Amino acid sequence: MRPPMLIALTLALALTAWVALQGDDSTVEPVRQGANAERRGGGSAPAKRPAKVDEDQAQRLVASVAQWQSRQPLPPLTPDTAMPWGSQRPPPPPPPEVVSVAPPPPMVPPFPHAWVGRFNDPAQRAIVSGTDSTWVVAVGDVIDGQWRIDQIQERQMKLTYLPLQQHQTVAMKAP
Numbered sequence: 001m002r003p004p005m006l007i008a009l010t011l012a013l014a015l016t017a018w019v020a021l022q023g024d025d026s027t028v029e030p031v032r033q034g035a036n037a038e039r040r041g042g043g044s045a046p047a048k049r050p051a052k053v054d055e056d057q058a059q060r061l062v063a064s065v066a067q068w069q070s071r072q073p074l075p076p077l078t079p080d081t082a083m084p085w086g087s088q089r090p091p092p093p094p095p096p097e098v099v100s101v102a103p104p105p106p107m108v109p110p111f112p113h114a115w116v117g118r119f120n121d122p123a124q125r126a127i128v129s130g131t132d133s134t135w136v137v138a139v140g141d142v143i144d145g146q147w148r149i150d151q152i153q154e155r156q157m158k159l160t161y162l163p164l165q166q167h168q169t170v171a172m173k174a175p
């Protein structure tokens with residue numbers, strides 16, 4: 001520690017010890033009104049007594065108490081009324097109406113394979129390529145257990161998605 005801080009700390013400690021070791025003879029005693037009046041005036045001044053309350057004042061006091069007891073109670077405190085000096089928030093918006101909308105009917109997914117070619121023969125066969133396999137199909141064949149070949153034309157192939165019995169047209173992939 002710095003020497004001035006050490007000196008100040010030692011001085012404060014010494015003064016604290018000196019005050020603590022002083023006797024209690026300097027304490028102040030409480031003063032009572034009767035004893036105080038006797039000391040000042042030598043005991044000759046009479047002590048003051050409360051004034052009598054007349055009957056008219058007593059009746060007015062009883063009527064005021066009865067009126068106070070019959071008052072309207074205050075409304076309960078809410079977060080807005082507890083701090084009237086704070087900013088007032090607008091009431092919350094009403095909840096949105098719930099409109100029940102029927103889900104749309106299931107739709108046919110896009111054909112997951114590519115039609116890459118066809119044969120020029122009376123059987124109207126086409127070549128369909130998938131991610132794992134390639135098929136040579138004719139009208140009436142089923143691919144993946146879900147797609148039935150209905151018609152093979154020059155640049156289009158008509159299919160039926162069997163789970164929903166919905167039709168779809170697929171164009172031949174351009175080379």
